[in-house]
Amino acid sequence: xxxxxxxxxxxxxxxxxxxxxxxxxxxxxxxxxxxxxxxxxxxxxxxxxxxxxxxxxxxxxxxxxxxxxxxxxxxxxxxxxxxxxxxxxxxxxxxxxxxxxxxxxxxx
Amino acid sequence: xxxxxxxxxxxxxxxxxxxxxxxxxxxxxxxxxxxxxxxxxxxxxxxxxxxxxxxxxxxxxxxxxxxxxxxxxxxxxxxxxxxxxxxxxxxxxxxxxxxxxxxxxxxxxxxxxxxxxx
Numbered sequence: 064x065x066x067x068x069x070x071x072x073x074x075x076x077x078x079x080x081x082x083x084x085x086x087x088x089x090x091x092x093x094x095x096x097x098x099x100x101x102x103x104x105x106x107x108x109x110x111x112x113x114x115x116x117x118x119x120x121x122x123x124x125x126x127x128x129x130x131x132x133x134x135x136x137x138x139x140x141x142x143x144x145x146x147x148x149x150x151x152x153x154x155x156x157x158x159x160x161x162x163x164x165x166x167x168x169x170x171x
Numbered sequence: 172x173x174x175x176x177x178x179x180x181x182x183x184x185x186x187x188x189x190x191x192x193x194x195x196x197x198x199x200x201x202x203x204x205x206x207x208x209x210x211x212x213x214x215x216x217x218x219x220x221x222x223x224x225x226x227x228x229x230x231x232x233x234x235x236x237x238x239x240x241x242x243x244x245x246x247x248x249x250x251x252x253x254x255x256x257x258x259x260x261x262x263x264x265x266x267x268x269x270x271x272x273x274x275x276x277x278x279x280x281x282x283x284x285x286x287x288x289x
Contacts, residue, residue, distance in 0.1 A: 064233075097275035099216075106266055106282055107216065112275035119277075150216055154274045158230045160206070160218040 065089050065153050069163035075171040078141050084166045086134040086151035095155040098127055098136045101165075102147045110149075111136065138168075146170050173197035175267050175280035182286045188255040191283045193267030200248035201225040204270040207241060207252045209263040210282075217263075221270065222250055257287045 066089040076082045086096070094114040099107035109118040111127035114134060124139040138145055151163040178192040193205065207219040220231035222241040229241045235254070243250045250267060264282040271277035 095274065099276070101216075106279035107268075107276070108279070109271075109275055109277050112271070112273050112277075116273070118275070152216075152275070157221075157274065159232065160221075162216040162218065164215045 064159060065092060065155065065161050067151055067153055067161050067163035069149075069151055069166045071166060072164070073167045073169060075169050076141055077171045078143060080141055080171075082138040082141055082145075082168055084136040084138075084149055084168070086129075086136070086163050088132045088134075088153055091131045092153040092155035094130050095153055096127075096129070096134050097152045097154065098125075099150045099152065100145075100147050101150065107150065141168075143170075173269075173278055175269065175278055177265075177267060177280040177283045180284040180286070182288065183257050185258055185287055185289055187257050187287075188253055189257060189285050190251055190253040191265050191267075191285070193250045193252070193280050195224075195248045195250070195269070198269075201245060205241075205243075205250045206268045206270055206276060207239075208266045208268055208276075210266070211260070211263040214263075219252070219265075224248075224250060254285075257285075259287050261285065262287050 068087045070085045096114045098111040101107040115127045126137045128135050148165045148167050150165050176194045201224050206221045222229045224243045240253045266282050267280040268276035269278040
């Protein structure tokens with residue numbers, strides 16, 4: 064099973080600043096990597112797929128990069144609604160999908 | 172609009188089974204695979220398995236092999252997830268999620284809380 068490791072576990076950032084979240088895979092997943100945002104009491108929402116493509120309706124301040132085993136989600140200028148938990152997920156093997164443990168983005 | 176609507180919360184005793192439904196609307200049901208994902212209280216997301224609504228084929232995470240069964244009813248555009256031999260550690264919110272053309276999970280159900288308690 065491919066293990067996804069996210070860092071940091073918690074990130075404290077002020078509104079208007081940039082946030083950078085990391086995700087590492089235990090083996091190469093090519094560009095088969097997605098990012099999701101989850102707010103309390105809600106289902107996850109797809110932000111990025113294919114490591115760098117924004118999903119429909121996702122603001123341009125969200126960007127993804129990386130390939131192979133190292134990936135980054137960047138939020139260029141944090142808005143109040145962006146404070147949430149973010150998960151990365153690999154789908155390189157369609158018979159086994161795994162998520163990272165999540166990064167909680169909190170207001171500094 | 173495209174949506175997935177799940178069945179309501181359940182409370183079960185240890186050793187029992189639970190069956191959660193997920194009704195799809197707004198798109199061609201048989202054209203998209205469906206996943207099940209669960210989330211224990213305060214924890215992360217855990218993938219359980221996938222079903223092809225067209226032919227009914229399934230693939231389950233090794234952790235749930237032998238305890239989970241995913242089925243579908245094309246006449247009602249509904250997929251089901253049944254988990255047996257429930258234990259307290261199965262207490263979680265269970266989500267269905269559609270697999271997009273690009274394989275990410277693009278549409279999610281609202282979640283179904285399953286509580287296992289004696």
